[in-house]
Amino acid sequence: MERIFKSRLAIALSLMLSIFVIGVFGYRLLANYSWIEAVYMTIITVTTVGFSEVRPLDANAKVFTVFLIVTSVFIFGFAISVVSEYILSRNSLQLLKKKRVKNKIDSLENHVIVCGYGRNGQQAAERLQAYKKPFVVIEKEKSIIEANEDAVLFVEGDVNDDEILLAAGIQKAQYLVAALPDDALNLFVVLSARQLNKKLFIISRASLVSSVKKLQFAGADKVIMPDKIGGDHMASLVVMPDLITFMDKLSIEGENTTNLEEVEITDFTDQIDCQSIRDLDLRRKTGCTIIGYIDPVGNYIINPEADQQLEPKGKVIVLGRPEQIQKLNQMFQIGE
Numbered sequence: 001m002e003r004i005f006k007s008r009l010a011i012a013l014s015l016m017l018s019i020f021v022i023g024v025f026g027y028r029l030l031a032n033y034s035w036i037e038a039v040y041m042t043i044i045t046v047t048t049v050g051f052s053e054v055r056p057l058d059a060n061a062k063v064f065t066v067f068l069i070v071t072s073v074f075i076f077g078f079a080i081s082v083v084s085e086y087i088l089s090r091n092s093l094q095l096l097k098k099k100r101v102k103n104k105i106d107s108l109e110n111h112v113i114v115c116g117y118g119r120n121g122q123q124a125a126e127r128l129q130a131y132k133k134p135f136v137v138i139e140k141e142k143s144i145i146e147a148n149e150d151a152v153l154f155v156e157g158d159v160n161d162d163e164i165l166l167a168a169g170i171q172k173a174q175y176l177v178a179a180l181p182d183d184a185l186n187l188f189v190v191l192s193a194r195q196l197n198k199k200l201f202i203i204s205r206a207s208l209v210s211s212v213k214k215l216q217f218a219g220a221d222k223v224i225m226p227d228k229i230g231g232d233h234m235a236s237l238v239v240m241p242d243l244i245t246f247m248d249k250l251s252i253e254g255e256n257t258t259n260l261e262e263v264e265i266t267d268f269t270d271q272i273d274c275q276s277i278r279d280l281d282l283r284r285k286t287g288c289t290i291i292g293y294i295d296p297v298g299n300y301i302i303n304p305e306a307d308q309q310l311e312p313k314g315k316v317i318v319l320g321r322p323e324q325i326q327k328l329n330q331m332f333q334i335g336e
Contacts, residue, residue: 009086012079019046019075023068031061046072097149104153105167108134110174115159115189117144117152120205120226121179125152136168160188162196170196178204178220183211187218194219261288261318261325265310267334277316278306286331287324292317 023042027033033041037054044051045068057065112128112135114121121137128135129151137152138159139145145154157164159180170176176193178186186204193200204220206212212223236244249259265274274280282288293304296313310316318328328334 008082009079012075012082015075016072016079019068019072026064026068027061030064031055031057042068045069046076048073101153101155102167105136105155105169108136108169109172111135111169111172112175112177113138113165113168113170113173113193114177114179115186116178116180117141117148117154118179118181120181121177124177124179136173138164138168160185160192162192165192165196170200173197173200176200176202178202180205181207183207183215187211187215190215190218190220259319259322259325261320261328261334263316263318263328263332263334265314265316266312267332268310269312271332274310276306276310277304277308280310280316282318282328286320286328288318288320288328290316291319 020042023046024035024038027038027041028035031038031041033054041054045065048069112133114124114128114135114137117125117137117139121139125135125137135153136155138155138157140156140158142156145156148154155164155168157167159165170193176189176197178189178193180186180189183206186206190202190204193202201222202220203222203224204215206215206223206225207227209225212225215223233244268274268280272279277290277293280290282290291303293301293308293310294315294317295301296311301308318325320328
């Protein structure tokens with residue numbers, strides 16, 4: 001649309017310049033006006049302001065003036081219509097785009113709401129995209145939204161406004177990530193979100209150690225300190241660089257593939273009879289290896305034995321190459 005508008009506007013400007021040049025040379029030749037007089041007569045004629053003539057015109061000059069007035073009216077009308085059409089079309093497209101985004105958000109369930117699209121929010125969004133987890137980002141900076149709206153669902157507004165949280169589908173959301181750079185703002189977000197959805201799993205960023213307990217008290221299930229994690233990570237790279245680099249590659253390989261998968265036992269029991277890890281036999285079926293088990297209470301068992309009993313509300317952590325993880329998901333219809 002921008003390209004079409006620029007093309008039509010260029011045509012309109014070319015026509016306006018042409019009629020101006022024709023007018024100046026016409027009065028210069030037909031009425032024997034000086035250049036200043038010709039310019040003056042052309043401007044008052046094409047703009048139809050109604051000032052008096054420099055001096056009386058003969059028949060030929062009058063006919064030329066009539067031609068100049070009629071032609072300029074059509075050209076100026078065309079130019080105004082081009083600009084008006086562009087403004088109206090742009091507004092209509094914006095309305096349609098907002099309606100389309102709203103419909104997409106309204107159709108989401110068990111999605112993630114990311115509050116703020118700064119460094120941490122953007123990183124969270126990229127990871128969620130890699131895991132193909134549906135999410136919505138709340139951001140108030142219009143420039144940020146316009147630069148990324150083709151790849152991300154945005155709700156424009158202040159995250160501390162309950163109406164904005166509701167517009168992001170908080171009542172049907174499963175997770176909320178408060179990634180704002182200010183601890184006080186994250187605290188207000190956590191308080192508001194917890195009031196609107198009691199079952200929501202809330203993850204909040206914190207910059208200060210003193211803010212961690214406050215955020216937890218306000219309702220955050222997990223509080224992350226990016227600066228602390230970054231420092232620990234850099235120190236670990238000094239002590240055991242190869243191990244940390246290997247662990248970094250475990251979770252994500254490339255942009256859209258994963259090496260780790262968290263699977264609920266109910267995803268298996270609906271299709272096969274499995275009382276233990278041995279019964280699942282995932283290594284033979286998919287090539288994946290179970291490296292962890294989480295029981296319904298939340299206890300973590302690292303590298304569980306083959307005879308580890310599985311409970312319906314438990315989960316297994318599976319490790320494999322991207323193609324093995326994909327085979328696992330396809331075989332048991334996980335995530336569908």
